[in-house]
Each structure stands twice: as C-alpha cells, then as structure tokens.
Amino acid sequence: MHITMQGIYKAFGTNQVLTGVDFELKEGEVHALMGENGAGKSTMMNVLTGLHSLDQGKIFVDGKEMYFKNPKEAEQAGITFIHQELNIWPEMSVLDNMFIGKEPKKAFGLVDSAKMKSLAQEQFARLDVSLPLDKEAGSCSVGEQQMIEIAKALLTKAKVIIMDEPTAALTEREIQKLFEVIASLKKEGVSIVYISHRMEEIFAICDRITVMRDGKTVDTKAIPETNFEEVVRKMVGRELTDRFPKRDSKPGETVFEVKNLTGKAFRDVSFSVRSGEIVGVSGLMGAGRTEIMRGIFGLDPIASGEVLLNGKKVTIKNANQAVHLGIGFITEDRKDEGLVLDFSIKDNIALPSLYSFAPKGLIQEKAEKDFVDMLIKRLTVKTESAETRVGDLSGGNQQKVVIAKWIGIGPKELILDEPTRGVDVGAKREIYQLMNELTNRGVAIIMVSSELPEVLGMSDRILVVHEGKIAGELPQETATQENIMTLATGGQ
Template identity: 75%
Template sequence: MHIQMNDIYKAFGTNQVLEGVNFELQEGEVHALMGENGAGKSTMMNILTGLHKRDQGTIFIDGQETYFNNPKEAEQHGVAFIHQELNVWPDMTVLDNLFIGKELRSSLGFLKTKEMKALAKKQFEKLAVTIPLEQEAGLCSVGQQQMIEIAKALMTNAKVIIMDEPTAALTEREIEKLFDVIHTLRKEGVSIVYISHRMEEIFAICDRITVMRDGRTVDTKAIPDTSFDEVVRKMVGRELTDRFPARNPSPGEIILEVKHATRFGAFEDVSFSVKAGEIVGVSGLMGAGRTEIMRTLFGLDKLDAGDILINGKRVSIKNPGEAVRLGIGFITEDRKTEGLVLDFSIRDNIALPNLTSFSKNGLIDNKTEQEFVELLIKRLQIKTESSETNAKNLSGGNQQKVVIAKWIGIGPKVLILDEPTRGVDVGAKREIYQLMNELTDRGVAIIMVSSELPEVLGMSDRILVVHEGKISGELMKSEATQEKIMTFATGGQ
C-alpha cells in the first residue's frame, strides 16, 4: 500500500497543530516518524486513520484520494494503528481482547471459541508470546499488554501498521522478537510507520525517516544518508552537544536506607541506601521486581519484612500519604492511570499533593496556588496555552513534565523516578536530566528505575541490578558497562 499525505493542516481551537505537513509511505518499507512531543506526529496519523478530520490537504492511497470516517473503517481497509497508550480492556480475557468487535460466530450466532483460540495461539507463536488466553488482561504486565495490542493488529491482515512507541514497555527479548516480526512483515509487503524516541531503534530497523517540528515536516531521508546528530538537530532546531548533561556529584549523608526488605512473591532480602545529592540507577529485566520494590517504599504495597530508615530513623510507611509526609515522591511508570488525573487541569494535578501548603483554616489560597503552578510550568517548559488545560489534552512528554512538577512541588528528600523518560522526546529527555542534576545539587536523593541502559549509564552515580526479586549486583559509574549490567540482570556473576 502506498500512502501520500499532502499539505495537511489541523487546528484544535486556536492551537494550530499541523501546518502543511507532507508524508509519503512506500509499500513494504519501515518509515520512522520522529519529532519532539507535540510536533504533531500522532495527530497526523490520527487524521490518516479517521480519528480526526483534516482542516485542509489531501490524502492519496494507492493513487486514489481516500479519507476514512473512523479508525474501524481504516482498519477494514488495511490500516491499523497501535497507540502508545494501550487500549486493553482489563476485566476481559486476553482472548476477548484480541477479538473484540471481530468475534467469529456460527450461522446461529454462537461464538467459535475453539477457532478463535487456534488463531490467537498461532499469532502468539509468531510473536513468541506465552500469555494464557483465559487470563484477565488487567493481570498482564504493561509489556504483555503491548504484545496483545501488536498481535491484535497483526490479526487484521493489515497492509499498513502504525506503531507509536511500540517498545516502550517491552523487554530486550520482546524487542528482538518484534524486530524479527517487522522484518518478516516488510518482506511480505506490509508497510510500517514507526514512531519512536529511541534513536538506536530507528537506525537499526527503519529504511527512511521523516522528521517533524512544530507541526511541519522538516525533512525526509534514507537512514544511511543521515546521522544521530543530524536527526536531533532537525527535531529540536538546535544543537544538543551531549546526550546526557555532565554530572559532578558530591553525595552527602545517607537519606534513605533499606534493610533486608521483603514482600512475599515480589522481592526478597533487598538492602541498599541512597545519599543526599546522589542518583542511584536501578536496572534489570522486566518482571525482575524493580517497580515492586519502589511501590513498597512508597506505601502502595505492604512490606512483609525488613526495615526502612529515613535520616537514620526507622519509619513505617503504610500508605502514600505517610510517604509524602516523610518527604518521598514517586513518579510511576504508568503516568496515565497512576500519575495523573486526566480529566483534571494541569493546575489541579500539580497542586494535588501540595494542597496543605496553600490552605489556611481549611480554605485554599488560589492566588498562592496559581503562582506556584505557573512557576513550575515555566521551569519545566510545559507546552500549554493555560494551566487550566486538561492533562489528557497534552502530549506524552508534557504529561510527564506535569507528573514531575507535581512531585517537585512537595520539596522531596527522596524522589523515586520509575521510567522517567518513557515516551519522551530527545529534547525533553535532556531537560528532565538537567532537572535531575539541579535536584541533586540541592541535596535531593534520587532513585531512577529505567529499562534504557544508555540512560542508566549516562545519569547514575551508582547502579543496582535486580534479578528475580533480589539485588544481584552493584556497580559504580566508573566500572559500569552494558555487558556487566546485562550479566547481573540475567543472573550471572
């Protein structure tokens, strides 16, 4: 399938999102689409698949001027969109999720369950996925849910598949398998639009790249004809001299200490400490127990054994409220369901953990609250027309900045960052890294959980590696390499 989008314009109210975008997708190619958060990438693909109506411009599919009325119609014509934010129904089984709206029925209307299971198993085998079809989708990990979405798209026999940050929640093994599937699909003539902020993936898997900036197409090039630095320069409109800003840590006293912490079935005998002004990176394969440790530290899950000490004093953290009062902030890996109230404004989201700071005799001082929120919006360069904009209307990167602003506002002693730059563009990533440096300069102790090894190596002063619920290794920045981290992550010594 060949797609040509010419001079596409789109505005939401007074916000002009696309200004004359051009995009071409050839048959059987993997075409990267890159740009900062808010550049218009997802909006352009939503127009292609009929979720949004264009204001101006033309779309040709195989030479015919074509416009879809909705995503289902696009899917019926062979164009599938796997969104960054997963569309899994948590209370339904994996099998039901795979066939929702596309159930196989007999002439009498009965479900052909056996046939559906056979098709699902065949697709899972192709992806090397081992998820029980009868399991509730909500019990699956984020990575497993992503693979369900990919399988769902492939089962439509799509000729074009749009993948928006498809590997953000996948393990290295799942990523390798996905790349194998993409190679196979390309050989079969399927075209892939690959939206990602992971530069290494773009150069490993894609044939061509289109760069967008501020709602415009900047350039389209064959991958061999461009470079990492050129793509970054075109994305952000400026030079980014270093991917990771230099760190000059001078750690102080131990702020947080964990001794022999255990949560049955999740992790066991975990001990570590974090000093003021230090970034401790936490690495490991998905499912190793990294997030479970952090959730327990924040009081979201129960600690079955062991001790937590803040400034040398043993504390009991039974819920997030107690964690906040002790000066612990937690930026979760799932900003949509755990980090934000999507229907609340930016102001309400940022102010939420800080309401006592603006309250006097039970009443909120709106002026003080507004000044506080505006200061953080400006400091984190959150792109928005107003602090009253709903969080759900922001790009992924700007949503992440709102989550970070929310927890910076409490003036934390300890800040836990779980996948802080997932789905965030290269320019915004650097802004987050610089902010982390500023916080540690002020004496904040940071724990950073990340699946991106370059990020762990680039920003951590020390690195803890988790394997099957235990800390399998600890590395200083000077001795850490990707090979050593992966050795510990897979149970080696």
C-alpha cells in the same frame, strides 16, 4: 499499500496542531516519524486513520483520494494503529482484549473460543511472549499490555501498521523479538510507520525518516543519508550537545535505606541511597523492579523488612504517609496512576501539595497559581494555559506534568519509574538536567529504567534486579550493557 498525505492542516479550537504537513509511506518500508513532543506526529496519524477529520489537505491511498470516517474503517482497509497510550480493558482477560469486537464465529453466530485461543497463541509464539490467555489484562505489567496490543495488531493482517512508541515499556529481549517481526512483515510487503524517540532503534530498523517540528514537516531522508546529530538539530531547531549532561554532584550521607524488604513479587531486598546520588535500577520486565518501588511507597503491602529515612525507621502503609515523609513517586503508568486526565494541568500539579496552599483550610489561589506557573515554565510544558485538560496534552507533555507534580512537594527522596518513557530527545535532556539540579540540592534519586544507555548515562551506582532479588550492584565507572544484562538474566 502506498500512502501520500499532502498539505495536511488540523486545529483543535485555537490550537493549530498541523500546518501543512506532507508525508509519504511506500509499500514494504519502515518509515520513522520523529519530532519533539507536541510536534504533531500522533495527530497526523490520527487524521490518516479517521480518528480526527482534517481541516485542509489531501490523502491518497494507492493513488486514490481516500478519507476514513473512523479507525474501524481504516482497519478494514488494512491500516492498524498501535497507540502509545494503551487501549486495554483491565477487567477482561488477555484473550478477550485481543478479540474484542472481532470474535471469530461458528455456526449460528456462536463465538469460536478454540479458534480465538489458537490465533492468539500463534501471535504470542511469533513474539516469544509467555502470557496466560485467561489472565486479567489489568493485572499485567505495562510491558505485557504493550505486547498484547502488538499481538492484537498482527491479528488484523494489516497492510500498514502504525507503531507509536512500541518499545517504551519493553525489555531488550522483547525489543529484539519485535524487530525480527518487523523485518518479516517488511518482507511480506507490510509498511510500518515507526514513531519513536529512541534514536538507536530508528537507525537500526528504519529505511527512511521524516522529521516534524511545530506541526510542519521539516525533512524526509533515507536513513543512510543522515545521522543522529542532524536529526536532533532538525527536531529541536538547535544544536543539542552531549546526550547525557555531566554529573557533578557529590553524594553525601545516606538518606534512604531499605533492609531485607519482602513483598509478593520480591524478597530480601536491601539497598541505600545517599543525598545527591542517583541509583539506577535495571532488570528484565517482570523481575520485580516496579513492585519494589510500589512497596516502598506504600502502594502494595510489605510482608517484612524495614524502611529507614535519615537513619530512622519509618512506617509507610499508604502513599499519603510517603508524601508527608518527603518521598515522591513517578509511576511508569502515567495514564492510570500518574495523572487525573479530566483535571486541568494546574489541578494535577498542585494535587500533592494542596495542604501547603491551604494553611487555614482555604486554598490561597494566587500562591497556587504562581507555584503551578513556575513549574510549567521550568518543565517547558507546551500548553496555552494551566487550565488546559491534561488528557488533551501529548504523551511527553503529560510526563512533564507528572514530574512537575512531584518536584513540587520538595522531596527528600524521589523514585522515578521510567521517567523518560515516550519523551523526545530534547525533553529527555531537560529531565536529565533537572535530575542533576535536584541532586545538587541534596535530593536522593532512585531511577528505574528499561533504557540501558539512560541507566549507564545518569546513574552513580546501578542495582540489577533478577527474579525479585538484587542480583548485583555495579559502580558507574565499570558498568557496561553486557554486565548489566548478565546479572539481569541470572549470570554472575
């Protein structure tokens, strides 16, 4: 399938998101689409698939002018969109999620359950996924949910698959498997639009790249004709120096410590974090990284073990207690756990700090507004107003709001679970610089990340989790991707 989009314009109210975008997708190519958060990448693909109507411009499919009324119509024509924000029905099983509204039928309209299972198992085998089909989808990790969405897209036998940040929650092994599937789809003539902020992936698997900035197409080039620095410069409109800012914080005394912590998905976990230190936590998906952090923050029950803050044992049975102790937690699932999507940016940022604006029970609105405006400016959240609904922001700007919310409490200990998931290269550096500023002020940071370059680039020490236990600790000076993966897979 060959797709051409010419002079595409799209506005939401007074917010002009696309201003004359051009884009071409050739048959059987993997075409990267890059740009900062809010550049209009997802909006352009939503216009293509009929989720949004265009205001101006033309779309051609195989040479014929064509406009889809909705995503279902686009899918019937052979175009499938795997969205960055996952569309999972949490109370339904994995199998039912894969076939919702598309169940194969037998005679008399009866659902063919055996065929559903067979088709699902076929796609899971292709992706090398081991996941019970009767498992409740809401109990799956974010990475497992992502694999469900990818398998669901493969079931459609699409001619064009749009992948928006498909690897954000996947492990290195799963990413490599996905790349193998993309290569086989390409051989079958399937075209892929690949939206990602992970530069290494773009240069590894894509044929061409289109860069967008501020709702416009900046350039389209063949991958061999460009490089990392040129792409970044076109994305952000400026030179971006070293990818990871230099760490110059000097760790002080131990601020936070856990001893022999045991929960449902982990056991006998012990580690400490010093003031001004970033401790990276790595490991494969399902190893228990996130579960350990949720246990520490009081979101999941702890069976045994101790948590110490400044040398004193503390009891944390819920998130409220953690916040009052000065612990912040940026969860990996910003959509369901990090934000109230129907609330404004202001209400989301101020939520954990409300008590500080209401010393006598009444909110001091000016103090709250000044506090929120300062954090919006500091995190460079792209918005017309602090009253904008958070659900209307791009994924990367939503992530900035989550970070602003927790910085606002003035944390002593900050847990970051996948802090740059779905965030563009310019915004990533801003987050890294912010982490450095926080550690310079003595904040102790735990950073869970699936991106090994991020773990290596920002951590002072690295803990590797394997099957619910700390498999090893590596100093930053001697850590490599190879020895992290060795520990993560059970090696010595």
